Amino acid sequence: MQKLIQGIHEFQNQDFTELKGLFEQLAKGQQPETLFITCSDSRIDPGKLTRSQPGELFIIRNAGNIIPPHGASNGGEAATVEYAVAALGVKHIIVCGHSHCGAMAAVLDPSQTNKLPAVASWLGHAETTRRIIDEHYAKLKGKRQLMAAVEENVLVQLENLRTLPSVASRLVQGDLVLHGWVYKFETGEVFAYDPEAGQFVELAMYQLPQQQAAARKGELRTV
Numbered sequence: 001m002q003k004l005i006q007g008i009h010e011f012q013n014q015d016f017t018e019l020k021g022l023f024e025q026l027a028k029g030q031q032p033e034t035l036f037i038t039c040s041d042s043r044i045d046p047g048k049l050t051r052s053q054p055g056e057l058f059i060i061r062n063a064g065n066i067i068p069p070h071g072a073s074n075g076g077e078a079a080t081v082e083y084a085v086a087a088l089g090v091k092h093i094i095v096c097g098h099s100h101c102g103a104m105a106a107v108l109d110p111s112q113t114n115k116l117p118a119v120a121s122w123l124g125h126a127e128t129t130r131r132i133i134d135e136h137y138a139k140l141k142g143k144r145q146l147m148a149a150v151e152e153n154v155l156v157q158l159e160n161l162r163t164l165p166s167v168a169s170r171l172v173q174g175d176l177v178l179h180g181w182v183y184k185f186e187t188g189e190v191f192a193y194d195p196e197a198g199q200f201v202e203l204a205m206y207q208l209p210q211q212q213a214a215a216r217k218g219e220l221r222t223v
Helices: 002-018 020-026 044-052 076-087 102-108 117-136 142-163 166-175 209-223
Strands: 032-041 055-062 092-098 175-185 189-194 199-202
Touching: 002 020, 002 166, 032 044, 032 076, 044 055, 076 092, 076 166, 092 142, 102 117, 102 142, 142 166, 142 175, 142 189, 189 209
Parallel strands: 032 055, 032 092, 092 175
Antiparallel strands: 175 189, 189 199
16 A cells, blocks of 8 residues: 555656646546456556557456446446447447456356355356357367457457447447457557457557558559
């Protein structure tokens, strides 16, 4: 705790002073462009990972970066997504899973939550992920199966997001883009799901949907 208190003093005396103008501007309101959904794991720092300034990311964190589908939960996730999409008008939503995810390990091995009934109940929202792994990745073992669960869970949560009315409406309008990321914190690598390739690719190779559309138009013009 003392380390945290000391950190606050250093923030007030150093960081805040350097960003005072930014914080004064943020006091008038926020206009984040991106909703970043990730795990509560202490090893993940969205701001540091993306080198974002205060006010740039609207963040949801929970065990397993889970977004229950429409009507499946009365938790705060749907309300927070709705606020980000309908009130703040974010243009991008990123679901970011990560390596060595304890939540996904518990999804694969429910016995880990025998004495954690609230956690077990919450991870029930990842039942689709568990079934996908059981039915399609049963031959994988250990870390490989866990990483498959992390990746598939990101894709499941993207599908769940599409069931939320506020998200579905904006997707129809064409002014909201969903992204699936996986962060390997031990290497610093980030992989993004490429729908055209049907797999996660290194972020450096990932093209935004607008870039993909432009590339396709370019190909058509050269034919």
